[in-house]
Amino acid sequence: MPSSTRAFLDRCRDPHPPRSVRCLFALALVVGAGTVAVGVAVTGLWLVVATDGAFGRLPAVTSMTSGAPVPAPFVPVWTYGGTMGIPVSLVDVTDGSRAVINRNLVELIEGPGARWLGALPVGLLIAAGGVSAWLLSSVRSLGESFLAGAAVAVGYAPALVALALLFRVGLGDVPVTDAGYVRVGGTGFPPAQVxxxxxxxxxxxxxxxxxxxxITLGGLGGLCAHFGAVVRRIPFDSRSLDGG
Incomplete structure (x- = not known):
């Protein structure tokens, strides 16, 4: 393990709460954001195997953009959101009326193993929580282990929210149908409206x-790390970082 990483983790084990809390926040931010990156990358690999042609031209994707192609990097992000039950969405509010169109790409893109994609974020978050608690080997109780694992939320959630804000397609320049409508998820809208x-x-x-x-799955991962250490009879506060 690099000396700089060892020094950082040693500071995280400092018994003084302010320093340990700051280190926990920094570590959880990195682990949580890294988990999102891994999830999107694995989803992208699945799309390569499961689909033919360009991601951005898949009918399941262009059905939300009136047939307009979507930048390829958007599709793994939207699909990974779908693994957590988050759909690609249009919310239109016009003259006091509100129209909401939702499409979950995981349900629309057919491919091998599609039904198991929902297990991807579950496994990744449990693993991330376990890694966070394992690295912070100063935690001793079940409560501390849960908090050390659940802390990955401070990196995971903001990273996905940032992607949700950035990876969007505007409907101002998308094609219109022969009838003169912008078609989103099977619903036609006047171009000026959307x-x-x-x-x-x-x-x-x-x-x-x-x-x-x-919070839930990361905390569960922290508990798994705690019980794993107990089973191996390795105290959380004396385990060697080098595995020795």
Whole structure:
């Protein structure tokens, strides 16, 4: 293990709460955001295996953009959101009326193993929580282990919310149908009505769902790390970082 990493983790084991809390926050931020990156990358690999042609031209994707192609990097992000039950969404509010169109790409893209994609974020978050608690080997109680694992939410949820805000497609320049409508998820809208709208993962729903999932599953991972150490009879506060 690099000396700089060892020094950082040693500081995280400092018995003084302010320093240990700051280190926990920094570590959880990195682990949580890294978990999102891994999840999106694995989803992208699945898309390569499961689909033919360009991601951005898949009918399941372009059905939300009136047939307009979507930048390829958007599709793994939207699909990973779908593994957590977060759909690609359009919310249009016009003259006091509100129209909401939702499409979960995981349910629309057919491919080998599609039914198991929902297990991907579950496994990743449990593993991330376990890694966080394992690295912070100063935690001793079940409560501390749970908190050390659940802390990955501070990196996981903001990372996905940032992607939800950035990876959006505006409807101002998308094609119109022969009848003169912008078609989103099977519903036609007048072009002027949706000109200022965009489709993508809904940020507020993404924030709520990912934060709760990361706390619950990350905390479970922290507990697994705790019980794993107990079974191996290796105290959390004396385990060697080098595995020795």
């Amino acid at each position: 000109a200022g709208d965009s489709v993508g993962l809904p940020p507020w729903r993404t924030a709520a769902r990912t934060f709760l999932a990361a």
